Amino acid sequence: MIWLMKVNIAITLLYVFYKLFFQEDTFFRVKRMILLSLLVFSLIYPFFYVRKLFLSYVTHSGGNPITLNLREFIVSETPKMPQSMPLTDIIGIIWIAGMILLLSYFIIQIFSIVSKVITSERIQLNGMYVYIDKDLKTPFSFFKYILINIDSYDEQELFEILHHERTHVEEGHTYDAIFSELFCILCWFNPFVWLLKKEIRLNLEFLADDSVVRSVKDAEHYQLHLLRLSHHKAIAQLSNNFNVSPLKKRIQMMTKEKSLKTGIVKYLLFVPLLIGLMFVNQIYAQNAKNGIKNLEKIIVVGYGINDSIPIHEIQSKDVNVPLDKNVFISADEMPQFSGGDKVLLKYLADNICYPTKAMEQGAQGTVLCRFIVASTGEIKNAVIVKSINPFIEKEVIRIVNSMPKWVPGKQKGKPVDVYVELPVQFKIQK
Numbered sequence: 001m002i003w004l005m006k007v008n009i010a011i012t013l014l015y016v017f018y019k020l021f022f023q024e025d026t027f028f029r030v031k032r033m034i035l036l037s038l039l040v041f042s043l044i045y046p047f048f049y050v051r052k053l054f055l056s057y058v059t060h061s062g063g064n065p066i067t068l069n070l071r072e073f074i075v076s077e078t079p080k081m082p083q084s085m086p087l088t089d090i091i092g093i094i095w096i097a098g099m100i101l102l103l104s105y106f107i108i109q110i111f112s113i114v115s116k117v118i119t120s121e122r123i124q125l126n127g128m129y130v131y132i133d134k135d136l137k138t139p140f141s142f143f144k145y146i147l148i149n150i151d152s153y154d155e156q157e158l159f160e161i162l163h164h165e166r167t168h169v170e171e172g173h174t175y176d177a178i179f180s181e182l183f184c185i186l187c188w189f190n191p192f193v194w195l196l197k198k199e200i201r202l203n204l205e206f207l208a209d210d211s212v213v214r215s216v217k218d219a220e221h222y223q224l225h226l227l228r229l230s231h232h233k234a235i236a237q238l239s240n241n242f243n244v245s246p247l248k249k250r251i252q253m254m255t256k257e258k259s260l261k262t263g264i265v266k267y268l269l270f271v272p273l274l275i276g277l278m279f280v281n282q283i284y285a286q287n288a289k290n291g292i293k294n295l296e297k298i299i300v301v302g303y304g305i306n307d308s309i310p311i312h313e314i315q316s317k318d319v320n321v322p323l324d325k326n327v328f329i330s331a332d333e334m335p336q337f338s339g340g341d342k343v344l345l346k347y348l349a350d351n352i353c354y355p356t357k358a359m360e361q362g363a364q365g366t367v368l369c370r371f372i373v374a375s376t377g378e379i380k381n382a383v384i385v386k387s388i389n390p391f392i393e394k395e396v397i398r399i400v401n402s403m404p405k406w407v408p409g410k411q412k413g414k415p416v417d418v419y420v421e422l423p424v425q426f427k428i429q430k
Helices: 002-021 028-047 087-119 155-170 173-186 191-215 219-229 247-255 261-289 341-351 356-360 390-401
Strands: 121-125 128-132 140-142 145-148 298-303 312-314 363-373 379-387 409-411 414-416 418-429
Touching: 002 028, 002 191, 002 261, 028 173, 028 191, 028 261, 087 145, 087 173, 128 155, 140 155, 140 173, 145 155, 155 173, 155 191, 155 219, 173 191, 191 219, 191 247, 219 247, 356 390, 363 390, 379 390, 390 418
Parallel strands: 128 145, 298 418, 312 363
Antiparallel strands: 121 128, 140 145, 363 379, 363 418, 409 414
């Protein structure tokens, strides 16, 4: 989810930057490369964590704690796992459902195009192979296939259409269309992704139009030809259609004065923006690795207390327990409970108890336990660093010390001792 969030933040910023400064340029080939690079960069930059360049040692102070995002659970007389579905799971299900629907439509489009190719007659025309479909309203190309109804056009129009579609085929424009379509399926909830896909497809038409205009004597005839076909609907969004909209913008670009070659230098403005995104990701990754691993708060609920006993919400008090400088509070790979988070939750739910004497005193609040996951996976040196009640603290120490071995943390591929913190909230319900 964090990776997906970073991808969408990047693509939104990059698209807005592109629209503000580069939309009206006529450097169509450069823009094609830039637009595809924006998609690729957004996908991979979250994985760049240049720790070796910026961190020569592991710090032992500051930073934000890493959170496992474990679900809360309640331990009472009959421990049980939570039944409600977390919001993150609901969001994940909606995201996956949207991807499945769009991917299904994507596959249907592929099949519709393939079926057209299979059922069409293949002939050689103007030195290239094309597929003839008598019912086709709009010419289009898909990879190396060009489909057209030759009976609908005169000789000049056929030349223009075939030149246009051959440009799509020879320059591999279908790959751009499919890549942008798959990106939309992944990030379907982001409107800027759809706008960027539209920009990519339109720029491909600019490229093909520019190639035709350079090869014909009468550009106005070509523009009128486009206008005549503009009312026909495309067979599929994946194909490169001869009359793809918006037509007004395509004609404007054909008649527009070419951008000065020196203007291409301004595309270097993307460099600081890309570097800035990488540095923000670096800061996030550094903060995520610079804190003692902090498990999400666990709630232990006690029941059945006598109504006459007052309940006291005790504020946690810090206990000064110095850190061992030989133990990492950050590592390349942080320790994990053997079997994963769900197994850890089950273990705690099955074993932790609310001390009777603490309940009799009406004591409730949050206690924080710090312990070391050794390079062997064993738990050692469990101490309370935020105290509320001696009976509660004793129970937390007991449950931590009785844990089975963890999967140890690793630094540069070697197992190391790493600190972990476990907050537990004790709460009384009458």
